[in-house]
Amino acid sequence: NAGVTQTPKFRVLKTGQSMTLLCAQDMNHEYMYWYRQDPGMGLRLIHYSVGEGTTAKGEVPDGYNVSRLKKQNFLLGLESAAPSQTSVYFCASSQGRQGISGANVLTFGAGSRLTVL
């Protein structure tokens, strides 16, 4: 009963380096989301996906790319990391479809702490 798993949990990057955060869910959820959490700003949506092969921009998408090649995985990429991307990143998933009990409830991963020097 893993739920949502994020890897890695911690990462330190230098400015300009690239990296990918992996999110995997085993609940057969349709919707997946990437948020970043910064002090005093709550959670801000970066990108989200409403199904395999689909992605959409959230509130703060600049500097990030995503892919959802398989239903259970949602990847967040940073092509050229910047210090402003230092944050804690959370992946979440939900059933999404209306009429299903718990459809709107998000299940979160434990987070990935990224530091960009």
Added chain:
Amino acid sequence: AQSVAQPEDQVNVAEGNPLTVKCTYSVSGNPYLFWYVQYPNRGLQFLLKYITGDNLVKGSYGFEAEFNKSQTSFHLKKPSALVSDSALYFCAVRVYSGGYQKVTFGTGTKLQVIP
């Protein structure tokens, strides 16, 4: 724009006293509202939600929330606070954008329960 606001960065309450964490919302149509809790170094956990029906919603760990349409509020409450309730609490609302639904969070309120 559809949004949710938490006016208090921090709430302090003595153990055993009732607690309230405030949330107001601004959405078009009928709101879907949620409360999540985050313990240190953990992801967010679902507490309760309001979709329709009774204005008083009961959730996990003895928490409840009252939906007030006229005041556009969804305050989180608990009759008797525990030290273990100390955490970061987020109010959230489901919004529609570009034909898809997504969940928008408030900035969070840190609850400190004092022994």
